Amino acid sequence: MERPVLPRTLILDYYDSYTNNLLCLFTQLYGDAEVLQKVVVIKADKYSWSEFQQQVLPNIDCVILSPGPGRPDNPSDIAFGLDLLRLHPIPILGVCLGHQAIGVAFGAQIINTPAITHGHVVLIKPAEPKIGLFDSPFWQTSGNQDEFEVVVYNSLTIDPATIPNELEVTARSVPTLDRPSTVQGVRHREYPIWGVQYHPESISSTRGSALLQSFLSEVNKYHSSPPSFPPLSSHIISSCAYRVSAASRSRPSTRPSSALPTPPVTPSPSRTPSRIGQRRSGLRLLEKRLGELGKGLRTQDVYESLVQKRRGSRKGKEKATGQVWLDGQTPTRATTTSLANPEFLLTYCLASRKVTLHRSDLPPSHLILSEITFWDWFSAGSQALTAALGESSKEGWRGGWVGYFGYEMKAESLQGYKRPPRVDAQAAEEVDACWGWVDRLTERTDAGEWIVRGVLRHPSDPLNSDTDEDSEDISMIDWLRSHDVTFGVTSNEWDEYLQDVEMVLGSVSPASTIPATSFPPFRPNATGSDYRERIDACREAIRQGESYELTLTTKFSASSPNLNPYSLYLRLRTFNPAYYSTYLHFPSLTTPRGSGLSILSSSPERFLKIDKSRRVEMMPIKGTRARIKPGQCRKVDAQIGEELRTDHKERAENLMIVDLIRSDLLSCCTPSTVSVPKLIALESYGVHNLVTTVQGTLAENVGSVECVRRCFPPGSMTGAPKLRSVQMLDDFEAEKRRGIYSGCLGYISIDGVSDLSVVIRSIVAEGEQLSIGAGGAITWLSDRDKEWDEVLTKVGSVVGKLEGY
Numbered sequence: 001m002e003r004p005v006l007p008r009t010l011i012l013d014y015y016d017s018y019t020n021n022l023l024c025l026f027t028q029l030y031g032d033a034e035v036l037q038k039v040v041v042i043k044a045d046k047y048s049w050s051e052f053q054q055q056v057l058p059n060i061d062c063v064i065l066s067p068g069p070g071r072p073d074n075p076s077d078i079a080f081g082l083d084l085l086r087l088h089p090i091p092i093l094g095v096c097l098g099h100q101a102i103g104v105a106f107g108a109q110i111i112n113t114p115a116i117t118h119g120h121v122v123l124i125k126p127a128e129p130k131i132g133l134f135d136s137p138f139w140q141t142s143g144n145q146d147e148f149e150v151v152v153y154n155s156l157t158i159d160p161a162t163i164p165n166e167l168e169v170t171a172r173s174v175p176t177l178d179r180p181s182t183v184q185g186v187r188h189r190e191y192p193i194w195g196v197q198y199h200p201e202s203i204s205s206t207r208g209s210a211l212l213q214s215f216l217s218e219v220n221k222y223h224s225s226p227p228s229f230p231p232l233s234s235h236i237i238s239s240c241a242y243r244v245s246a247a248s249r250s251r252p253s254t255r256p257s258s259a260l261p262t263p264p265v266t267p268s269p270s271r272t273p274s275r276i277g278q279r280r281s282g283l284r285l286l287e288k289r290l291g292e293l294g295k296g297l298r299t300q301d302v303y304e305s306l307v308q309k310r311r312g313s314r315k316g317k318e319k320a321t322g323q324v325w326l327d328g329q330t331p332t333r334a335t336t337t338s339l340a341n342p343e344f345l346l347t348y349c350l351a352s353r354k355v356t357l358h359r360s361d362l363p364p365s366h367l368i369l370s371e372i373t374f375w376d377w378f379s380a381g382s383q384a385l386t387a388a389l390g391e392s393s394k395e396g397w398r399g400g401w402v403g404y405f406g407y408e409m410k411a412e413s414l415q416g417y418k419r420p421p422r423v424d425a426q427a428a429e430e431v432d433a434c435w436g437w438v439d440r441l442t443e444r445t446d447a448g449e450w451i452v453r454g455v456l457r458h459p460s461d462p463l464n465s466d467t468d469e470d471s472e473d474i475s476m477i478d479w480l481r482s483h484d485v486t487f488g489v490t491s492n493e494w495d496e497y498l499q500d501v502e503m504v505l506g507s508v509s510p511a512s513t514i515p516a517t518s519f520p521p522f523r524p525n526a527t528g529s530d531y532r533e534r535i536d537a538c539r540e541a542i543r544q545g546e547s548y549e550l551t552l553t554t555k556f557s558a559s560s561p562n563l564n565p566y567s568l569y570l571r572l573r574t575f576n577p578a579y580y581s582t583y584l585h586f587p588s589l590t591t592p593r594g595s596g597l598s599i600l601s602s603s604p605e606r607f608l609k610i611d612k613s614r615r616v617e618m619m620p621i622k623g624t625r626a627r628i629k630p631g632q633c634r635k636v637d638a639q640i641g642e643e644l645r646t647d648h649k650e651r652a653e654n655l656m657i658v659d660l661i662r663s664d665l666l667s668c669c670t671p672s673t674v675s676v677p678k679l680i681a682l683e684s685y686g687v688h689n690l691v692t693t694v695q696g697t698l699a700e701n702v703g704s705v706e707c708v709r710r711c712f713p714p715g716s717m718t719g720a721p722k723l724r725s726v727q728m729l730d731d732f733e734a735e736k737r738r739g740i741y742s743g744c745l746g747y748i749s750i751d752g753v754s755d756l757s758v759v760i761r762s763i764v765a766e767g768e769q770l771s772i773g774a775g776g777a778i779t780w781l782s783d784r785d786k787e788w789d790e791v792l793t794k795v796g797s798v799v800g801k802l803e804g805y
């Protein structure tokens, strides 16, 4: 059967975290280029009702009302959705919240469903005889079984007793022992309006594209089946939340494109440098493999001789702005280690909007960003650096940025986020993001070989300005150059560094004398009973339909006079070795809690990796169980892992985040490339975890920092829907800030290749103060005591068992 001709489709997004996944249903049927021309996702508050009627309605052929948090009878949740349904000027498909809105628009009541369910697979049966979208040739050919599996995410439902005559129920769920049958589909008897309560776009739903085809064929009929529909006009495309262009097969590099085939990318002024294509290449990647030299040495000893003593620095400057040890370690996945001293640091404070340049030999310099976000400023600057590179990307960290975005950077990454008013003076001293520039580093491969890497500068400094003409803020490149900052080493500096590394590797012999110190006692900042009460508040919000899952967190603290964070890291790296084990030490930074900032991380979770062919991979973790320590029976440990893997509640928690991450990736990747190669796999390191792999290919018009921004903060640390959950957690959590915990950390290579972890299982040292955050996903099925135990398990996996809490 021929698929319907693709009409101009507007998906109205109620700030749900799954809305973009509807695009995947389209790309199962149509090519990316056509989908990107004819289908848009627009935030529900982008237009007023009258603007929508005048500017948008005459230029589209149908609307899909997305899922979303809250209730359809609450005007602030549903915007002009009810007006649109009552006017029904074109065909409308409602999904979940959109489906419930159909009920409300025609007089039904919304009540709590007797089967509050999020992220579970449910069996659906269409009404007999089939009606609405289930009575379509497309539906019939999509499967010969009547019943089909879908995923549901809802606390609310249309009250079946109040469904008016003009609506008709088209499908119900098949009842089970613990879930009575519920309404899963409606249609209007006369108007072109259909709704489904379930989520056809979920990764684990079946027959989603058949449902879409049935709807699109109704849209075709409604418009008298034209031979084709025109593309969307550019003013509608440009009002899209996030625009992506189709991937080009011919340019497998991470370099941003100069030609933007589609209009604006970001909601705020677009920051894609306009003159990238004209730049002369001025930076080059250097590499020297050292073969057998130093192969038998311990990384720790090399770190101490090379990084702590800051060998190979320009003109022998003694004090470094920082020390970096990307110390990936796991027995099962190959990892590399990188050692470096950043040349300078850029930090950002959200409350004061202040960027600070820190160098070892000069006082700090400041810049206040007035109209541009730090993300946009940093993204444009980083793209200009990538553009100055005269070669294609290579795997791994080749120099460029290393550092973190703290969780609070969400205020500038999440569209629609409302900042809580900050009154405390402390906020103006926070370091919400910190990125160090590295143009020479030493890497150790998985096989033990040492490689020296660098970024070479052309003597004529070919870096053009990355200034956006519309912005009043000075660009990153211009500002840094006005402070005499240079990017890349000269060939003399490279030779000096190389000699130094070779000297260190040729002469390190005595083993480190720095002892690994044991962890000081950590105490919870709030009591277990306090945390349990907060769990109740989360569950109540879920009951009300405000969220499907909330990642609630808390903090544990310790203080240690004369703390040597490095000794503590030596203990951590053997106690809880992890894929993203990292030590970042910035002695010159001061936060409100102390002087000197160090991050001691043993995170197992990948936030986002971008490889040289612009493939993005995210690996969210949800589902955690303690392991049985060695010495005890191994079979028991394996059994616990298997129990976790098959646990319905844990699988649902994971699935919810997988659907969220898919939607995040669809905001920056070519839609048809987003896939889930591995769904809910067990990984057992310090604890047992369920891990999913989600991948996609970055769209041509999206750079690496912009990709990170669109996916930030990591969905596994927020819950879903992301925006509403984050806003509620701001109120629910005892701590005012999560800080570095819950953010992301790692490298963004000069060529765009990146690898960032989610900052969990990490100790942050500020002066003498140590803190570690921990939490877990709260769902409707959460048990207070088990959730608190899970928090203690997570902290215990980092600093040893906590007794008495």
Ligand SMILES: C=C(O[C@@H]1C=C(C(=O)O)C=C[C@H]1O)C(=O)O
Residues within 6 Å of the ligand: 551, 553, 605, 620, 621, 622, 623, 624, 716, 717, 758, 760, 761, 773, 774, 775, 776, 777, 794
């Ligand atoms: C919140 C934390 O972890 C997150 C929550 C997990 C869970 O609920 O199982 C697992 C990994 C993280 O994404 C933490 O470790 O503090």
Ligand SMILES: NC(=O)CC[C@H](N)C(=O)O
Residues within 6 Å of the ligand: 066, 067, 068, 069, 070, 071, 095, 096, 097, 098, 153, 154, 155, 156, 157, 544, 545, 546
């Ligand atoms: N997924 C959704 O759209 C949920 C709709 C509504 N907030 C509910 O919980 O029922």
